[in-house]
Amino acid sequence: MPHFNITLIFMAYGPPGPLNYGVFFVSLVTYLATVFANLILMLVIYCDTSLHKPMYIFLFNLAMNGLIGCSAVLPVIMNYLINDMKYISYSNCLLQVFFINFYGICAYGILTVMAYDRFVSICKPLQYHNIMTPAKVRLLLAVVYASSICFLAIQAHFTSNLPLCRYNVNKLFCDNLALVSLSCVKSVFVDLYGLFGVFIFVVSPLLLVIMSYIRILFISLRASVNAKQKALKTCAPHLITFINFSSASLFSVIYNRYNNTLPKELNVLMSVHFIMIPPLLHPLIYGIRTKQISKSFRKLLQKRVFGIEFHLRAEDNVKKISI
Template sequence: MNASLTNDTLFFAVYAGVGSMGYVLLAVVLLAYLATVLASATVMMLIFLDTSLHKPMYIFLFSLILNGLIGSTAIWPKVMNILSTNSPLISWEGCIAQVFFVLTYGACNYSLLAVMAYDRFVSIFQPLQYHTIMTPLKVKQLMFVANLMPTAVMLGQTYIASQLPLCRFEVHKIFCDNLAVVSMSCSRSQLSNLYGIINTILFVVLPVFFILLSYVKIIVLSLKASTNARKKVFETCSPHIITFVNFSLVSLFSLVYNRYSFLPVEANIVQSVNYILFPPLLHPIIYGIKTQEIRQSFSKVIKRMLLQ
């Protein structure tokens, strides 16, 4: 690639090693993305239209699904374009935009999962006071903390990344993230490292600690309850637990890959797909299958359509 091109454009070097696997990846991404849009739109439509689902739990779920849909849409159409045109290029501005959406996707996911754990905690430990605690104002405050605050903070992280001077113009991932930009910079930024550590503590470590603590207390309480009560608690919490475990595992895999960069290109593809393609697809499906109220709402819509 010539110098004039690299001054304005970044090159995804990882696609050079994909070869014939690119067509397989394109098919997987296309099918998964379309399924994500369909599953997300279905659950979000049910929550929006069915007044019986206008509860804090489903408001938070709506936001979680929307966050995954935005994260997917910010990344995968570009990936599919590259795979279909065999043109692994992206503008600097486009790369920085991907950095922002990837950062925000991860931070908001953990923040929303923590807020949802709090909602489940209150509903189990203080069921009689639930509606006085989870007021519309409280829900708005939690939504602010879980969405707008991570977005604002990650905007700062993205700005720091955008100011790094670049000495290399090859991205060794299938999309841009903060680590990819840092690895292309001429020197390590102490401010970027410090900001990243603080963000990790605020939007990964603390939410995970809070979720685990909440479920330890819920499990302890369940062990003292009757069999029917334990069953009800499990039915209430199982979608959230599955979603949390799923996202935590793919995040851990991504962390391991980023730390051990000697892993082959196939590992890069797997960790990228696992992190920002499959969770947005699985989350609405998990809640759709495991949550009785969503299943009932879906059944009502189907019956209404068939009777028309």
């Protein structure tokens, strides 16, 4: 493949100093907390068979996707923050672009099918189990992942075939716009393909989610007070998560377009917001707002942690009696 042996240089870091070390510490704490929170959420869903339902299966995939997104970027950023060497091969840069975009596209896709699941649950409760079958859940997830991989593979092929004239990346990590801007030529086709991807994977899911919640709102207005409260509790975590991710995506778009005109401190914050904040907040939002997950977590904690402690105490008592 062309350009794969070329080395690119990141220009946005600057030499190691107080700002870099501060960002490194915040990034490290956030990364560890993100990994811990998402792994705990996935463990709770996996171990509790009562959570093996469409909503929680989608949530499991959202947590796994969050781990992919933050792991594709944050360890690399932390390495560059404290080291003088700011180089990356073109192939690794392209791979980073793939995983970052995979994280973003799949997050929108999973949040969209979660909105569909909430729509069916509230608007067609009697048909829910006939519509949201295990086969339907697998199909929806397969469409999300397969469409993302196919689109991004083609995008990577187009981007890698553009001729390069520049080798300095004025950002903290690689993105497709940064790689395209290094090219000697302006490719209208690549730009149109990118706009097509934005419409298919960002605008369309946004419209579908809005339409789902409008329909849910109309149904809820005609329902009883208890039904309204139940619908609100069911939809609130997903709605908060979707708004959080959409706002982070908007910050990312602003950063990609106007990073050269922003102050360095704001540049750093906006560049990592899209990767750091949503994957950390999603499991916390669902863990706090969803009663069944909180209950399952406490049950798992009592069974695994306190159960081990009780077993050890019982063994000690047996030993003392035998002595």
